[in-house]
Amino acid sequence: MPQTATKAALRVRQLRKTYKDVVAVDDLDLEVRPGECFGLLGPNGAGKTTTIEICEGLTAADSGEVEVLGLHWPADAAALRQRLGIQLQETQLSEKLTVIETIQLFRSFFHQGPEPIEVIGLVQLEEKAKSRVGNLSGGQKQRLALACALVGDPDFLFLDEPTTGLDPQARRQLWELIEQFKLSGRTILLTTHYMDEAERLCERVAIMDHGKMIALGTPRELIASVCAEHLVEFSAGTRAHPLDLAAVSAIDGIREVQHENGSVRMQVTELHRAVPALLAELGRQSVPLTELRTHSATLEDVFVTLTGRHLRDE
Amino acid sequence: MNRNNHPLFQLTLVRFREFVREPEALFWVFIFPILLAAGLGIAFRNRPAEVLQIAAVTPQLAAPLRAEKLLDVRELSSAEAGQALRNGKVALVAEPGANGAVVYRFDDTNPEGRSARMLADRALQRAAGRQDPIAATDALMREPGSRYIDFLIPGLLGMNLMGSAIWGMGFAIVDARRKKLMKRLVATPMPRPYYLLSFALSRLLLLVLEVGVVLGFGAWVFQVPVRGSLVGLALLCVLSSMCFCALALLVASRARTTEAASGMMNVVMMPMWICSGVFFSAQRFPSLMQPLIKALPLTAVIDALRAMMLQGSGLAQLAPQVAVLSAWLVACFWLALKLFRWQ
Numbered sequence: 001m002p003q004t005a006t007k008a009a010l011r012v013r014q015l016r017k018t019y020k021d022v023v024a025v026d027d028l029d030l031e032v033r034p035g036e037c038f039g040l041l042g043p044n045g046a047g048k049t050t051t052i053e054i055c056e057g058l059t060a061a062d063s064g065e066v067e068v069l070g071l072h073w074p075a076d077a078a079a080l081r082q083r084l085g086i087q088l089q090e091t092q093l094s095e096k097l098t099v100i101e102t103i104q105l106f107r108s109f110f111h112q113g114p115e116p117i118e119v120i121g122l123v124q125l126e127e128k129a130k131s132r133v134g135n136l137s138g139g140q141k142q143r144l145a146l147a148c149a150l151v152g153d154p155d156f157l158f159l160d161e162p163t164t165g166l167d168p169q170a171r172r173q174l175w176e177l178i179e180q181f182k183l184s185g186r187t188i189l190l191t192t193h194y195m196d197e198a199e200r201l202c203e204r205v206a207i208m209d210h211g212k213m214i215a216l217g218t219p220r221e222l223i224a225s226v227c228a229e230h231l232v233e234f235s236a237g238t239r240a241h242p243l244d245l246a247a248v249s250a251i252d253g254i255r256e257v258q259h260e261n262g263s264v265r266m267q268v269t270e271l272h273r274a275v276p277a278l279l280a281e282l283g284r285q286s287v288p289l290t291e292l293r294t295h296s297a298t299l300e301d302v303f304v305t306l307t308g309r310h311l312r313d314e
Numbered sequence: 315m316n317r318n319n320h321p322l323f324q325l326t327l328v329r330f331r332e333f334v335r336e337p338e339a340l341f342w343v344f345i346f347p348i349l350l351a352a353g354l355g356i357a358f359r360n361r362p363a364e365v366l367q368i369a370a371v372t373p374q375l376a377a378p379l380r381a382e383k384l385l386d387v388r389e390l391s392s393a394e395a396g397q398a399l400r401n402g403k404v405a406l407v408a409e410p411g412a413n414g415a416v417v418y419r420f421d422d423t424n425p426e427g428r429s430a431r432m433l434a435d436r437a438l439q440r441a442a443g444r445q446d447p448i449a450a451t452d453a454l455m456r457e458p459g460s461r462y463i464d465f466l467i468p469g470l471l472g473m474n475l476m477g478s479a480i481w482g483m484g485f486a487i488v489d490a491r492r493k494k495l496m497k498r499l500v501a502t503p504m505p506r507p508y509y510l511l512s513f514a515l516s517r518l519l520l521l522v523l524e525v526g527v528v529l530g531f532g533a534w535v536f537q538v539p540v541r542g543s544l545v546g547l548a549l550l551c552v553l554s555s556m557c558f559c560a561l562a563l564l565v566a567s568r569a570r571t572t573e574a575a576s577g578m579m580n581v582v583m584m585p586m587w588i589c590s591g592v593f594f595s596a597q598r599f600p601s602l603m604q605p606l607i608k609a610l611p612l613t614a615v616i617d618a619l620r621a622m623m624l625q626g627s628g629l630a631q632l633a634p635q636v637a638v639l640s641a642w643l644v645a646c647f648w649l650a651l652k653l654f655r656w657q
Contacts, residue, residue, distance in 0.1 A: 058501055058657065081503035088501065092493035096335040097328060108324040109502040148498070 007070060009034045009156055009187040010055060015064035017050050017211075024050040026211035028064070037178075037188040039202035041195070041299065047211040048191040049089060052160050055189065056086050069156055082111055085154030087145050089161050095134030099125055102133060103147055110152030123147040123177055139170025146177060157181065159190040163197060175200060195299035207303055214306050223297045230271045231301055235263045235291040236282055243287050251277045256305065263291065265304075321504055325512035326519075332486070333520065339482065343524055347474045348531050354593075355463040355536055366430045368406040369395040375408045375416065378441030382433050395419075406430035408438075464539070467532035468619035469592040474524055475551065476586065476612050479558035480565065480579050482520075483513045487566040488575040497657045506656070514559050521555050541626030549629060550622060550636075554615040557639045560646035561611065567653040586612035614638040 012030035016023075025047045032038040040048045053059040055066055057073040057080065066073060071080050093102055103116040114122075120129050123143040128136060136144065142162065149157060162178070163171040171194075178201055182188060192198055198205045199219045207215040207222070215222055232254075237243035245264065249257045253274050257266040268274035271294055282289055333339055365383075369390045370376035379387045390398060395407040399419060405427045406420040416438060420427035490496040499509060525548075532538035540547065565582055569575040589603070590596060590612035599607055607613050618635040621627035629636065 056501055058497065078503065081501070084501075086498075086501040088494060088498055090494060091498040092495060093498075094328065094332060094495065096332050101328070101331065104319075105324045105328055106502060108319045108321045109504040111503075152503070 011067040013065040036203040039198040039205040040191040042208035046208040085149035085157040087149045100129045106148045107151040113153040157188045233265045233293045237287040326515045329516035369404040382437035463536045467538045472616035480562040483562040484566040542622035557643040563650040564646045567650045611642045
């Protein structure tokens with residue numbers, strides 16, 4: 001883990017949390033630098049939400065140390081709560097209140113922060129200010145939830161799966177809002193299982209699986225460290241003419257061959273050499289090629305390489 | 315900080331807005347008790363003493379019985395009379411016995427049968443020449459305060475105080491927990507006692523309307539009296555409502571689903587609906603149960619309300635009921651805070 005001269009905005013040491021017989025968080029170490037957007041990635045059940053809720057002071061850890069903005073739970077709770085902006089997964093705000101009434105309520109809990117109408121402007125809900133929450137779309141509700149996290153002018157923003165369940169346009173809109181908030185130099189910790197979201201928003205990401213951190217770095221570093229530059233996926237062969245996978249794996253410049261659900265996935269460094277060689281080999285085996293895809297590596301590929309599973313599985 | 319931005323003010327305002335924007339809640343709290351009082355008030359309105367239907371088997375018996383104005387005498391054969399008695403068409407059958415005697419056939423568990431027996435016997439004995447040794451005259455009293463509606467209005471008021479506190483507060487708390495709204499609020503710097511206090515405050519504000527509607531309706535339509543002091547009555551209503559709020563807090567302290575909460579609320583309220591004397595006097599239950607019934611908060615509320623409204627008692631005379639309510643208030647509140655689940 002790279003060391004920083006400045007004090008960390010969030011420092012987690014040997015964090016552990018068990019629910020009955022499930023270890024949700026297993027000896028986790030984490031450090032978020034001031035002003036960065038840090039992403040916790042991982043499939044459902046990886047321990048992301050438990051980790052973020054312990055950092056928010058909503059869940060007590062079994063053991064380990066958590067320091068947020070140099071303060072600790074529960075001793076400094078009153079001071080900390082004034083400085084944190086929190087968005088939880090699946091909170092349903094009261095449907096009978098209007099947007100402005102909801103913001104006024106949340107604003108009343110904080111000593112300082114912008115006027116309610118300003119916050120509504122920040123999340124672009126001005127036209128909906130007097131609408132009931134029950135009449136908002138999914139994306140608008142999510143922006144209102146973000147506004148509720150922003151009312152106290154927080155130094156540190158926690159976002160737990162902020163765009164889950166939204167349509168692509170609403171997600172893009174929310175990303176733009178989060179990017180604006182980043183420009184004002186405040187720290188963000190967000191969890192997501194969308195790789196594109198992490199690649200776009202986060203300076204650094206940690207990939208979690210089964211309560212442990214299995215990779216940490218900038219999105220570029222992670223892709224470079226685990227993957228070759230290109231990935232090739234193809235399906236070939238029939239029941240009568242099965243593919244001889246060993247011969248394919250033996251081709252020069254092809255690595256990490258994985259066979260999954262009838263499709264083969266592999267890493268190659270030089271696309272222009274590997275693909276003709278692959279096609280020649282299939283021709284030699286005379287098995288039909290039904291599908292062929294190539295793409296540059298993403299965080300999704302990092303995850304699949306590390307765990308052998310896709311993020312959205314299960 | 316501006317007074318409008320005080321968290322307690324905002325939280326109470328939210329409670330109020332959520333209540334007012336829920337048409338069903340408005341119906342149950344304001345319209346339903348009025349409909350119930352009106353319906354029961356009409357059904358049990360005081361009527362002139364009723365004429366009882368009886369049957370006589372012979373003309374010799376029928377003639378003297380007809381002298382009694384409160385009896386409507388039909389002359390039937392013995393078989394027909396037995397049939398009519400079984401069907402409840404007549405309350406009593408008079409038959410000739412041996413040696414000029416008379417036999418009354420009636421059901422002694424039926425109050426009409428017992429009344430008919432007395433009226434019929436008086437008519438026959440007088441016709442046969444009996445002289446009453448003591449002269450008696452009737453002075454009739456039909457004034458407000460002794461009618462069924464006077465008994466009913468304090469009962470409905472007590473039931474309404476209980477229902478609106480337990481449903482209104484219990485469901486709102488469990489719903490906020492289910493929707494993770496409570497967890498979201500706990501993640502802000504909101505002082506937690508304010509959250510609970512906002513329910514109590516909004517309840518007190520609504521109380522003025524709830525009590526006013528029921529008492530106003532009773533006074534205006536049925537002239538139900540309020541003989542005790544209005545200040546005492548107001549204090550009693552506040553204490554009662556806070557007691558039921560504490561009970562609601564306890565019922566809602568752990569439930570995560572509205573279904574579970576709804577079941578528990580019914581378990582808590584059902585014995586009181588039945589035993590606490592809303593619609594009929596709690597004295598009708600066996601004396602063995604009386605100490606238990608007297609210890610129920612709704613019994614204490616209704617007994618105190620009746621004493622205050624109908625007999626003009628003051629709070630000082632109602633010390634036992636006030637003690638029962640205070641004990642429930644303190645015990646439930648303390649336990650609820652111990653058990654309360656904020657997430």
